[in-house]
Structure formats: C-alpha cells, structure tokens
Amino acid sequence: MTDADTLIRLADxxxxxxxxxxxxxxxxxxxxxIAQGEYxxxxxxxxxxxxxxxxxxxxxxxxxxxxxHLAGRDVTTLAADEQARVRSESVGFIxxxxxxxxxxxxxxxIELPLMLAGIALDERxxxxxxxxxxxGLDARAAHRPNELSGGQRQRVxxxxxxxxxxxxxxxxxxxxxxxxxxxxxxxxxxxxxxxxGVTLIVVTHDQALGxxxxxxxxxxxxxxxxxxxxxxxxxxxxxxxx
Amino acid sequence: xxxxxxxxxxxxxxxxxxVRTLLLVLAMSIGVASxxxxxxxxxxxxxxxxxxxxxxxxxxxxxxxxxxxxRGFNPANLVTSTPRDxxxxxxxxxxxxxxxxxxxxxVVATAEVKAAGKLRExxxxxxxxxxxxxxxxxxxxxxxxxxxxxxxxxxxxxxxALVRTELFGAHNPIGKSVRIGxxxxxxxxxxxxxxxxxxxxxxxxVIVPIVSAQAMxxxxxxxxxxxxxxxxxxxxxxxxxxxxxxxxxxxxxxDITVIAQDAVLQTLDKxxxxxxxxxxxxxxxxxxxxxILVMNVMLVSVTQRTAEIGLLKxxxxxxxxxxxxxxxxxxxxxxxGAVVGLWLGYLGSAFLRYLYPTFxxxxxxxxxxxxxxxxxxxxxxxxxxxxxxxxxxxxxQALSKK
Numbered sequence: 001m002t003d004a005d006t007l008i009r010l011a012d013x014x015x016x017x018x019x020x021x022x023x024x025x026x027x028x029x030x031x032x033x034i035a036q037g038e039y040x041x042x043x044x045x046x047x048x049x050x051x052x053x054x055x056x057x058x059x060x061x062x063x064x065x066x067x068x069h070l071a072g073r074d075v076t077t078l079a080a081d082e083q084a085r086v087r088s089e090s091v092g093f094i095x096x097x098x099x100x101x102x103x104x105x106x107x108x109x110i111e112l113p114l115m116l117a118g119i120a121l122d123e124r125x126x127x128x129x130x131x132x133x134x135x136g137l138d139a140r141a142a143h144r145p146n147e148l149s150g151g152q153r154q155r156v157x158x159x160x161x162x163x164x165x166x167x168x169x170x171x172x173x174x175x176x177x178x179x180x181x182x183x184x185x186x187x188x189x190x191x192x193x194x195x196x197g198v199t200l201i202v203v204t205h206d207q208a209l210g211x212x213x214x215x216x217x218x219x220x221x222x223x224x225x226x227x228x229x230x231x232x233x234x235x236x237x238x239x240x241x242x
Numbered sequence: 243x244x245x246x247x248x249x250x251x252x253x254x255x256x257x258x259x260x261v262r263t264l265l266l267v268l269a270m271s272i273g274v275a276s277x278x279x280x281x282x283x284x285x286x287x288x289x290x291x292x293x294x295x296x297x298x299x300x301x302x303x304x305x306x307x308x309x310x311x312x313r314g315f316n317p318a319n320l321v322t323s324t325p326r327d328x329x330x331x332x333x334x335x336x337x338x339x340x341x342x343x344x345x346x347x348x349v350v351a352t353a354e355v356k357a358a359g360k361l362r363e364x365x366x367x368x369x370x371x372x373x374x375x376x377x378x379x380x381x382x383x384x385x386x387x388x389x390x391x392x393x394x395x396x397x398x399x400x401x402x403a404l405v406r407t408e409l410f411g412a413h414n415p416i417g418k419s420v421r422i423g424x425x426x427x428x429x430x431x432x433x434x435x436x437x438x439x440x441x442x443x444x445x446x447x448v449i450v451p452i453v454s455a456q457a458m459x460x461x462x463x464x465x466x467x468x469x470x471x472x473x474x475x476x477x478x479x480x481x482x483x484x485x486x487x488x489x490x491x492x493x494x495x496x497d498i499t500v501i502a503q504d505a506v507l508q509t510l511d512k513x514x515x516x517x518x519x520x521x522x523x524x525x526x527x528x529x530x531x532x533x534i535l536v537m538n539v540m541l542v543s544v545t546q547r548t549a550e551i552g553l554l555k556x557x558x559x560x561x562x563x564x565x566x567x568x569x570x571x572x573x574x575x576x577x578x579g580a581v582v583g584l585w586l587g588y589l590g591s592a593f594l595r596y597l598y599p600t601f602x603x604x605x606x607x608x609x610x611x612x613x614x615x616x617x618x619x620x621x622x623x624x625x626x627x628x629x630x631x632x633x634x635x636x637x638x639q640a641l642s643k644k
Contacts, residue, residue, distance in 0.1 A: 060556060060637045081560040088558020099553045099641065103258035113557045115247045160557070 041213035092161030151182035270579020278587025281609035284518030368455020384431030533620025540628035552640025576621025
C-alpha cells in the first residue's frame with residue numbers, strides 16, 4: 001500500500017470515556033490503515049468499540065491519544081468547524097434508524113447536506129433529481145418519511161449520504177431495521193457504490209453481512225483482534241485490482 | 243449555509259409543529275397588540291385633550307377673572323369666579339396693546355331659543371366679530387357677526403349647526419328671526435358642524451353680539467377675554483402686557499389670571515406623554531413574558547429534535563449553522579407574532595375609534611416601532627439560550643437518541 005492509496009491511517013488511537021468514577025476504554029491502541037476504495041466490515045459484540053471507531057473515523061468524535069490521517073491530512077486535532085467541513089465534503093453517514101427529518105420530503109432530506117454546504121440552488125436541484133433517479137425514488141420525491149417503506153427510507157438516507165460524493169461512506173448497522181429482502185437491496189446499493197470507488201466501512205453484528213466485505217476487522221473490548229488484511233500476502237496487489 | 247436556506251429550514255421547522263407555532267405566535271401577538279392598543283389609548287387621550295385645547299385657537303392668551311394661583315396653570319383657574327368684574331372696556335383697552343392681533347370678550351350663559359313655535363335650551367355666547375377668527379369657526383351659511391351694529395333694534399345671531407336643524411330643519415334660516423330669552427334676533431349665519439373646544443361643542447350654541455348678551459343677562463361681567471397674539475414669540479410679552487394693563491385698570495390689584503394656551507398645552511402634552519409611556523411600559527411586560535415563553539418552547543423543541551440536530555452535525559453542519567437555525571426559528575416566531583399583534587392592535591384601535599368616534603385612538607409610531615423591536619429583541623435574546631444548547635449538543639449522543 002503506497003501513501004497515495006491510503007485514505008485512512010490510524011496510529012495508536014485510544015479513546016476513554018468517563019462514566020462517573022469509572023473509566024471505560026472504548027478504544028485502545030488502534031492501528032488501522034485503509035486504502036481508497038476498500039470495503040471493510042467492522043464486527044464485534046456490543047461494547048467492543050466498533051461504533052466509537054466509526055464515530056472517530058467520521059470525525060464525530062476525537063481520539064484522546066494517537067494520530068488520525070484522513071486523505072493524507074492530520075485530522076486528529078481539528079477544530080469543530082473544520083471537522084464539520086471535512087464531514088460535509090468527505091464523509092457520508094448511514095444509520096440503522098435512517099435519521100430522516102420527519103417533516104421534510106424525501107427530496108428535501110436528500111438536499112440537506114447540499115444545503116448545509118451552501119451549494120447553489122440550481123446545482124442542488126440537479127443533484128437531488130439525479131440522486132432520486134439513481135435510487136429509484138423519482139415517484140417518492142414529495143413523500144415524507146412516514147409515507148415511505150423501510151427500504152425506501154434507507155435508500156433516501158443513502159442518497160443523502162452520497163449526494164455530496166464523499167470518499168468515505170460509514171454505515172452503522174445499515175440493515176438492522178430492515179427485513180432480509182430489503183436489507184439485501186440496500187447492501188447491493190452500498191456495494192455498487194463501493195464498486196464505483198467509494199471507500200465503504202460497515203459496522204455490523206450480522207455475520208452474513210460482514211462476510212460479504214472484502215476485509216473484516218473484528219473488535220473486542222476496544223481492540224482489534226483480527227484483521228483479514230494482515231493475512232493477505234500482497235495487500236498492494238489486492239488494492240491495485242480495485 | 244446560505245441565509246435564505248437557514249430561513250427556509252427554520253420556517254419549515256416552525257410550520258412542522260403548527261400547534262406550538264400558533265400558540266407562540268398568539269402569545270407574542272397579544273403582547274404586541276396590547277402595546278399598540280394601550281398606547282393608542284394613551285396617545286388618543288393626549289391628542290383628545292390637546293385638540294380640545296388647540297381648537298380654541300392659536301397663539302391664544304386667555305384672561306380669566308379672579309386669581310387662585312400666583313404662578314402657573316391650575317385646572318381650577320378655568321372655573322374660578324370673580325371678585326372684580328372684567329368688563330368690555332377692559333377688553334377694548336387690551337386691543338390697543340402691541341403684539342395683540344385680536345381680542346374677543348366672552349359671555350356665556352344658557353338660554354332658551356325659540357323659533358317657529360319650537361323651543362330649545364342652548365348655550366348663549368356673547369362676543370364680537372373677532373371671535374370667529376380667534377376660534378377658527380367655520381360657517382356653513384351666511385356670515386358671522388359684524389362689529390358695525392351694536393345693540394340695534396334687531397341684533398344678529400349666528401346659530402350652531404344643531405340649533406339650526408332642531409329649529410328650522412332643512413329650511414334656510416338666514417334672515418329669519420329667533421327669540422332668545424325675551425329678545426328678537428335676526429339669523430345671519432350658521433356654523434359648520436363639528437367644531438368644539440373646552441368641552442363645549444359649537445353645534446349647540448347661539449352667538450350674539452356681546453352688548454346684546456350683556457343686556458339680556460343684565461350683567462357687565464365678562465366670562466373670559468380671549469386674545470390672539472401676533473405670533474408665537476409674542477405670547478409671553480403679550481401676557482405680561484395684558485397683566486400690567488388690567489392691574490392698572492383694576493386699581494393696582496392683581497385680580498385676574500392670564501393663561502397662555504401654549505403653556506397649558508405643553509404641560510398637558512408632557513403629562514399625557516409620560517402617562518402613555520407608562521402604559522406602554524406595562525404592556526411591554528407582556529412582551530417579556532411572551533419572550534420567556536418563546537425560550538421555553540424552543541428549549542422543548544431542542545430536546546424533541548435532538549436526533550435531528552445530531553444528524554445535521556453528522557451531515558456537516560457547523561455549530562454556528564445549528565445555532566442560527568434555532569435562532570432564526572425563534573426570531574421567525576417572534577416576527578410572526580409581532581406582525582399578527584400589530585394587525586390585531588390596529589384592528590383593536592380601529593374598533594375603539596368606531597366605538598368612540600371623537601376619541602382619536604391612533605397608536606403612535608414610536609410605540610409601534612418600540613413594540614416591534616421589543617418583540618424581536620425578546621425573540622433574539624430568549625432564542626439564544628435554546629440555540630446555544632442545540633449547537634452544543636454532542637452529535638454522537640444526539641444521534642443515539644431515537
């Protein structure tokens with residue numbers, strides 16, 4: 001793996017939460033390199049720190065120790081507004097519970113990141129229309145989330161997460177609230193995005209979903225216990241084929 | 243984030259919970275409406291009193307018999323009775339003073355007016371030709387009294403509008419004769435409707451020459467002497483000269499009171515302005531209450547929309563952007579309340595004017611502006627705390643809330 005390919009470089013990342021008197025080490029000494037375009041499943045039991053890892057990767061949370069490079073830039077100690085800018089430009093979030101704004105239509109929900117980024121109205125309209133079309137939501141543009149099915153809601157959420165064309169897509173249990181068939185559809189969508197070059201990181205309990213990723217990172221008690229990438233003989237060759 | 247987007251998002255958020263928004267707008271509008279209406283009342287009272295006084299005439303100096311105060315104006319001055327008579331020759335002497343433009347002696351009494359078999363009790367005013375100009379009286383028919391014929395066999399009378407319609411109906415009364423007390427008068431003019439002053443409407447008066455009135459009432463005493471100064475600047479010099487002249491004519495005794503209408507007006511104006519300001523202050527309290535309500539509701543809204551705030555942050559909203567969203571929402575609610583309140587206030591004032599047509603209940607501009615800006619300020623100040631709370635929310639915890 002060359003430096004140019006590396007999207008994410010985590011070195012000695014630690015994160016401790018303080019709950020009253022007790023300390024909880026959510027992450028300890030995490031070293032993780034992720035190349036541009038990888039498809040990674042982060043798995044592990046509840047409380048293993050996988051969500052915390054995802055939050056740090058998405059700059060929603062900051063590590064207490066260690067250094068985080070995103071696309072060659074040290075983002076460990078960015079100010080809150082700088083973090084927001086990086087999130088806006090480079091990171092897309094997909095949540096288990098969709099997190100759609102209930103009073104806004106599907107189109108308006110998809111438009112949110114564009115609006116927050118201050119993109120011009122006509123450009124926004126164009127991109128939203130394209131996104132609605134890409135995710136088969138043309139007929140649902142004016143519907144509110146409560147008028148959409150679970151799969152449609154998650155499609156809206158994915159459209160929203162990708163409308164800013166991020167390099168990094170973070171999905172926290174994306175199929176957790178969906179039945180198997182709809183879940184399958186959603187995963188196919190995510191994988192299609194990955195095939196277009198978006199780095200996809202999925203946090204999941206679901207073994208079957210995790211197994212579909214090309215690289216599995218297993219976590220327990222705040223540490224990485226296994227990483228299939230380190231088993232690969234030639235990492236660089238594997239990445240080059242993407 | 244663009245300001246227009248912030249505004250749009252905030253307004254959707256407000257529309258998104260209509261009951262909450264309606265209640266808030268109602269609370270704020272009641273505050274603004276009460277400021278508008280109460281100041282309309284206060285300012286209306288001020289205007290009413292000032293109009294009442296200024297309709298007596300401009301640059302007016304009034305001489306009253308008797309003295310109850312050594313200085314300044316006292317309402318009692320207007321009703322004191324006299325120890326020494328004020329006479330027509332006093333009035334004539336005043337006309338010769340410099341700076342004096344017109345002088346009108348005044349006798350007032352009630353009298354029975356008879357014409358064409360109808361009888362009516364009216365206010366009798368005895369005065370001279372200058373009275374019309376002094377009091378800005380308008381005539382609808384004929385002419386006012388002249389100074390040429392004094393105490394002739396059939397002296398002239400000018401009728402108030404109401405007296406004319408009551409006695410003559412639609413008929414032209416000019417040249418007809420009416421009987422006032424035991425004397426016959428020839429109608430030469432009719433006053434236009436609507437004039438008033440000092441609580442006396444000029445609709446229900448009959449105006450006759452002063453000499454004739456004095457003869458009828460069997461008196462030499464004048465009720466007032468009205469003097470018009472040449473200009474506003476002349477009011478005070480004229481006052482001093484009038485006082486000096488009358489004292490000289492009354493054997494050195496200061497037994498009259500001279501009031502400059504201007505001074506009275508200014509004092510009243512000041513007092514009533516302060517009163518209106520006080521009323522506005524009381525009404526403004528309701529605005530502060532509405533502001534606190536805005537804060538409460540916005541705080542609840544922040545709590546309810548925690549997940550949304552977390553989402554916005556995850557999508558790249560800066561703390562400032564989140565803060566602005568909530569501040570704009572609070573402001574929007576306040577503005578909506580202010581606009582509705584303004585409308586309600588004007589409506590209420592119009593209703594007051596409809597109920598009491600003579601009462602000029604117009605809200606003063608300063609009160610309207612003050613009410614609006616206090617509403618906005620309240621929205622802004624009380625919107626800051628919830629907005630800051632929203633902006634400070636931890637994105638992860640916010641997102642983990644379902």
